[in-house]
Amino acid sequence: MKRLLLCLSLVLLMTVFSIYAFYSCKATAEEIKQNIESVSENFRKEDFDTALQKADNAINLWHKLSDRTIFVEDVQNDIEIEMTLARISEMTRQKSDDIYAECRVLYSLLDSFIDKQMPRLANVF
Numbered sequence: 001m002k003r004l005l006l007c008l009s010l011v012l013l014m015t016v017f018s019i020y021a022f023y024s025c026k027a028t029a030e031e032i033k034q035n036i037e038s039v040s041e042n043f044r045k046e047d048f049d050t051a052l053q054k055a056d057n058a059i060n061l062w063h064k065l066s067d068r069t070i071f072v073e074d075v076q077n078d079i080e081i082e083m084t085l086a087r088i089s090e091m092t093r094q095k096s097d098d099i100y101a102e103c104r105v106l107y108s109l110l111d112s113f114i115d116k117q118m119p120r121l122a123n124v125f
Contacts, residue, residue, distance in 0.1 A: 018119045025117050028065045029110045032058045036103050055089040081109045
């Protein structure tokens, strides 16, 4: 009976941890999206210094987030997000209008990242 209780306790603990980790990752990804949205808005207003600051902040947030992946570590998607963030930062420095397309790509990549982190039976086993 003690083993059964211990096993159930471990499963419950793992479930609580995975749900917390998912929502933490999702919140950070949403914060990155908000920073990138601010980059677009500030770029449109020609406030390039603030746009660059927000882009660099998004990169720092991504570095923290990419270390906290729980279920699926998709290296290809992580590299794409990293490269897209770097391109957004560089386009901000160069004042390139292609930044808007890169921002849309980043939104899609972040949505894919969060979808892969969703706690599902297939992700756990």
